Amino acid sequence: MADTNQDRVPTVIADDVHIVYRVNGGAGGKGSATAALSRILKGRKGEKERGVRKVHAVRGVSFTAYRGEAIGLIGTNGSGKSTLLRAIAGLLPTEHGKVYTDGQPSLLGVNAALMSDLTGERNVILGGLAMGMSREEIKSRYQDIVDFSGINEKGDFISLPMRTYSSGMGARLRFAIAAAKQHDVLMIDEALATGDRKFQIRSEERIRELRKEAGTVFLVSHSNKSIRDTCDRVLWLERGELLMDGPTDEVIKAYERETGK
Ligand SMILES: Nc1ncnc2c1ncn2[C@@H]1O[C@H](COP(=O)(O)OP(=O)(O)OP(=O)(O)O)[C@@H](O)[C@H]1O
DSSP, rough: SOOOOTTTTEEEEEEEEEEEEEETTTTTTTTTTHHHHHHHHOOOOOTTTTTTEEEEEEEEEEEEETOOOEEEEEEESSSSSHHHHHHHEEEEEEEEEEEEESSOOOEETTOOOOOSSHHHHHHHHHHHHTTTTTTHHHHHHHHHHHHHHGGGGGSSSSTTTGGOOOOHHHHHHHHHHHHHOOSEEEEEEHHHSSSSSSHHHHHHHHHHHHHHTTTTTEEEEEEEHHHHHHHEEEEETTTTTEEEEEHHHHHHHHHHHHHHH
């Protein structure tokens, strides 16, 4: 983090953000056919009685992220990390509060949709086009993307359909595609956890480069080591609330004390 606010350019401002999921048929037995039938017989009633359950996943989170920062998101399972990232990416509406972003944030999750029946090669092209790269740009970066992914280290896998890849190989290719482009705000959800150690080191290096190129990087990870190696600031979420926001070392130490991890 820079020392003063003066030269810092904000890239993401979250202002009292609340995210609520609505789940149909979430309450015990309410998704069953008999429950549906009894609802029809009873007539239309309030949301709760129709079996819509609300999950308040993010509760009043506020922070400002600046250009050049790499920010880690930590917290135990279900604490709201992925939900917050998806809201920043504009994929989820806020119930209350607002998210302001400078430029288009890109969310890279291990579940990012690539086409499993198409070859790795076709997916590199499609992924590049989906990120707004031109065909020429993709062509000129193609080899770098394949080399970075390491997919071809053990043979010519890039010309095979992606369904033949292991989950780690798929995640590496997704990361390599996303990292080929300079992003204003790049958000990475657990991508590093799926690669092997060699690939993790390579991707951590790339995250550092992306930061230098003036973007902001968010990283969700359960690996405190990955967070320590790549981030200078950490947001700790618990039950949807922001428990701590500060320098990596301070926050991770407090987190480790609390969770014993
Ligand atoms: N699509 C959804 N519909 C309903 N509830 C959801 C949905 N996705 C997440 N949730 C709920 O929102 C809360 C936060 O989930 P989220 O995935 O954001 O947590 P997380 O911190 O990323 O967890 P993890 O570390 O396990 O990946 C949880 O209670 C979860 O059950």
